Amino acid sequence: MKNKYPSVLLGLAFIFTEAPLFAHHGNSNFDTDKKLTMKATVTEWVWANPHCWLKFDAADEKGNVVHWIAETSNPADMTNLGGWSKQVFKPGDHVTVTLQPVKNGQPIGRVMQVVLANGQTLGTRIPGVFGPEVDAPKGGDSSK
Amino acid sequence: MSKRSLISMLPTAAVLCLCSALSPTTRAQQSGPQKQNAAPPALWNSPSIAPKQPPAPSGPAPRRDIGGIWDAFAAGIQPTGVKSHAPFTEGGEKMANTYKPGDGPRKVALALINDPLDGCDPAGFPRNLFFELRPFKVLQTPDQVLIVHEYQRVWRAIWTDGRELPKDPESRWYGYSVGHWQDDYTFVVDTVGLDERTWLDNAGDPHSDQMRVEETYHRVDQDTLELTVKIDDPKAYKEPWLGLNKFVLRRQPASFDIREMICAPSEAEAYKKEVAEPATR
Numbered sequence: 522m523k524n525k526y527p528s529v530l531l532g533l534a535f536i537f538t539e540a541p542l543f544a545h546h547g548n549s550n551f552d553t554d555k556k557l558t559m560k561a562t563v564t565e566w567v568w569a570n571p572h573c574w575l576k577f578d579a580a581d582e583k584g585n586v587v588h589w590i591a592e593t594s595n596p597a598d599m600t601n602l603g604g605w606s607k608q609v610f611k612p613g614d615h616v617t618v619t620l621q622p623v624k625n626g627q628p629i630g631r632v633m634q635v636v637l638a639n640g641q642t643l644g645t646r647i648p649g650v651f652g653p654e655v656d657a658p659k660g661g662d663s664s665k
Numbered sequence: 666m667s668k669r670s671l672i673s674m675l676p677t678a679a680v681l682c683l684c685s686a687l688s689p690t691t692r693a694q695q696s697g698p699q700k701q702n703a704a705p706p707a708l709w710n711s712p713s714i715a716p717k718q719p720p721a722p723s724g725p726a727p728r729r730d731i732g733g734i735w736d737a738f739a740a741g742i743q744p745t746g747v748k749s750h751a752p753f754t755e756g757g758e759k760m761a762n763t764y765k766p767g768d769g770p771r772k773v774a775l776a777l778i779n780d781p782l783d784g785c786d787p788a789g790f791p792r793n794l795f796f797e798l799r800p801f802k803v804l805q806t807p808d809q810v811l812i813v814h815e816y817q818r819v820w821r822a823i824w825t826d827g828r829e830l831p832k833d834p835e836s837r838w839y840g841y842s843v844g845h846w847q848d849d850y851t852f853v854v855d856t857v858g859l860d861e862r863t864w865l866d867n868a869g870d871p872h873s874d875q876m877r878v879e880e881t882y883h884r885v886d887q888d889t890l891e892l893t894v895k896i897d898d899p900k901a902y903k904e905p906w907l908g909l910n911k912f913v914l915r916r917q918p919a920s921f922d923i924r925e926m927i928c929a930p931s932e933a934e935a936y937k938k939e940v941a942e943p944a945t946r
Contacts, residue, residue, distance in 0.1 A: 549767075549772050549773065549774055549775070550774055550775045550944045550945060567935070567939075569929070569932035569935065569936065570926060570927065570928050570929065570932055570933070571782075571783075571928065571932075571933065571936060572936055572940070574936070574939065574940055590939060590940055590943070592936075592940050595926060596926075597799070597815070597924045597925070597926045600924065601924075623944040625944065625945070625946055627943050627944060627946065629940060629943055629944045
């Protein structure tokens, strides 16, 4: 890991108005104030419980390839959202991933959305279904 | 595709089939005789996404009948645990201090979680009501009420033949349950014999093997069921308390397809190794 985040970072989100879907493991590892968007090449898509995860490569600001892992919710939740499936990605697919990174600087995060090469946007959130204790940015984190 | 991906492809394939079935091209192809083969739209609906429109006026509740498929949508997930509970006893506090949950007020970093679910232990009862209460089906037979759950694909049998609860029950993940009709629209279930290795909820709230759980299923109307769950565990809590209070469940069509959410140890281990541990370093 040469850099924490790739240069294709498009911006930071400070307030999430929709609740994360990640039911089991909370958000203590994730930097809920950050949102990264990057052009990515899929290397693997693991369709599994308790979370699915997408592995992909994205270039950092020096052009070095960074190997990212970003989780989603479980297969049942993803299927319910529509568009997601075990077959939705294959290695080599070019996609645009928006994610919330972990706090420790590792290239790990949880997927907020993926835009497929055909322009289709796959979201990971169900608006307003979880409470503010899950939804809140850092200041409202219930872990403190 | 990873070999670790062990979840059944059936639901996914089904959704893909539906997407295909709903595409303009496919619709055109389905005109004429093929149309009758189309799957009914309700077959692959979305259990965890609440409908945006308010429910249509419902008919009266049937007598002594809680059968059918019920869903609380996303509200059933309860990621942060029960809303509140009675104060711990000293014993309860001691147990709670050894439980390191992934969510709720005492949550810890991913790699430090010692939630038994992470190793795919059974959720057990009543955690299956207080966490990931996904769609479930109630079946009534002359002697039992059976509840079939999506999460971990487990079922419970509730005896309704008039028997008493056992005095010295064997320890079970899902306990030993007897039920009776309090009135024509209210089914009450008592459960004992619960394995104390299970957690009560996703926030790492404990229980002892002396816990007695009372569930009350009240059929409000044809499409609405209210669930109240009372925890009585004098070893862990200073007084009885309600884990759910008139929690609303909505009836789903008979064609509703209950998906599977199964914890596979190999998948859980891979998640820990690939995601949880590196995220915590």
